[in-house]
Amino acid sequence: MTVPPPAGRASRAGRAGRAGASAPTAAPAPAGAATSAVSATPAKSTKSAISAISASGLRKSYGSKVVLDGIDLHIPEGSVFALLGPNGAGKTTTVEILSTLIGADGGRARVAGHDVAREADLVRGAIGVTGQFAAVDNLLNAEENLLLMADLHHLERREGRRRAAALLERFELSEAARKPVSSFSGGMRRKLDLAMTLVGSPRVLFLDEPTTGLDPRSRRTMWEIIRGLVADEGVTIFLTTQYLEEADQLADRIAVLDHGTLVAEGTAEELKRRIPGGHILLQFADGGQLDAATELFGAAAPDTDALTLQIPSDGGIPTLRAVLDVLSAGEVEPETLTVRTPDLDDVFLALTARPDQKETVR
Ligand SMILES: Nc1ncnc2c1ncn2[C@@H]1O[C@H](COP(=O)(O)OP(=O)(O)OP(=O)(O)O)[C@@H](O)[C@H]1O
Numbered sequence: 375m376t377v378p379p380p381a382g383r384a385s386r387a388g389r390a391g392r393a394g395a396s397a398p399t400a401a402p403a404p405a406g407a408a409t410s411a412v413s414a415t416p417a418k419s420t421k422s423a424i425s426a427i428s429a430s431g432l433r434k435s436y437g438s439k440v441v442l443d444g445i446d447l448h449i450p451e452g453s454v455f456a457l458l459g460p461n462g463a464g465k466t467t468t469v470e471i472l473s474t475l476i477g478a479d480g481g482r483a484r485v486a487g488h489d490v491a492r493e494a495d496l497v498r499g500a501i502g503v504t505g506q507f508a509a510v511d512n513l514l515n516a517e518e519n520l521l522l523m524a525d526l527h528h529l530e531r532r533e534g535r536r537r538a539a540a541l542l543e544r545f546e547l548s549e550a551a552r553k554p555v556s557s558f559s560g561g562m563r564r565k566l567d568l569a570m571t572l573v574g575s576p577r578v579l580f581l582d583e584p585t586t587g588l589d590p591r592s593r594r595t596m597w598e599i600i601r602g603l604v605a606d607e608g609v610t611i612f613l614t615t616q617y618l619e620e621a622d623q624l625a626d627r628i629a630v631l632d633h634g635t636l637v638a639e640g641t642a643e644e645l646k647r648r649i650p651g652g653h654i655l656l657q658f659a660d661g662g663q664l665d666a667a668t669e670l671f672g673a674a675a676p677d678t679d680a681l682t683l684q685i686p687s688d689g690g691i692p693t694l695r696a697v698l699d700v701l702s703a704g705e706v707e708p709e710t711l712t713v714r715t716p717d718l719d720d721v722f723l724a725l726t727a728r729p730d731q732k733e734t735v736r
């Protein structure tokens with residue numbers, strides 16, 4: 375049985391109007407004292423080699439604007455894939471193509487074993503889509519919204535009630551089940567929206583910015599739900615997000631979309647290793663100590679106002695030890711020492727810097 379997602383749920387996804395990102399400060403080239411390799415934490419395992427989502431050469435333009443300029447994807451079953459990119463990069467457009475809501479101008483894609491163009495109904499029967507903006511019906515209460523979805527999926531009345539109750543419980547909405555959705559907070563709406571998507575037990579789930587606007591606690595609840603879907607039910611998740619920590623926390627693999635192409639793809643650790651920016655920051659009590667330390671480290675960047683010295687570093691312990699040894703040998707004592715490793719924010723900002731900012735990315 376094939377069950378198309380209700381019209382408009384994902385197609386209501388609109389444009390978010392967040393401010394653009396600014397470029398990072400470039401890190402200096404590594405110093406001689408900082409030469410050890412980065413100790414990467416093991417990548418999250420990819421559970422299956424079978425592709426739940428694959429695409430090659432996906433293209434899409436609106437008028438003269440090229441949004442997707444040849445996108446290739448291979449997302450294994452039971453894994454979480456995060457698509458990042460600045461506002462307007464084409465994340466929602468990619469979700470819309472893969473979930474059959476719009477057609478691509480070129481290229482091919484298969485989702486849950488079916489071709490999105492030629493077997494759209496089969497794809498729709500296997501997927502769930504939660505759009506960028508919650509698409510719940512304000513005139514109904516939470517339970518009625520879920521029962522409506524159960525009807526659309528042709529579930530028997532008893533089974534529909536059972537699933538609705540289970541989902542309300544799972545999303546901690548049981549108490550609010552009979553309250554009008556118009557009285558729900560943004561976080562409750564988002565949870566109900568995802569619960570509605572899960573009524574059809576999708577094998578592949580598209581989540582377009584699932585936690586935008588949620589407070590940190592609600593965001594973590596949503597993460598737990600997403601992790602549970604993957605671990606307990608083997609669902610494949612394709613999510614877009616502006617929260618890089620979210621991608622870091624959830625995704626097995628991450629891709630960054632910019633100017634119509636995927637400019638980077640890999641695990642969070644792989645992406646972080648591509649970006650310089652890790653450093654050890656030393657804070658000194660006076661200018662004399664700062665000058666003495668600056669002489670000890672060739673590639674370090676002193677800030678004479680803040681009385682700090684920034685030494686390029688991979689964040690590894692051997693590098694830290696080497697820096698402390700050099701300080702000790704030079705009889706220089708900083709007041710504080712801070713180790714900073716690049717995070718996904720650095721990766722995102724470096725990879726998606728606008729042309730006039732590119733010179734800050736090495
Ligand atoms: N129906 C449409 N008609 C014309 N242009 C469109 C349409 N849908 C999207 N676009 C354009 O395509 C580009 C990509 O939009 P898309 O919504 O996919 O970006 P996004 O990466 O999801 O952005 P955001 O982070 O703001 O959600 C934008 O320039 C947008 O204006």
Ligand SMILES: [Mg+2]
Nearest residue numbers: 388465466506
């Ligand atoms: Mg979007």
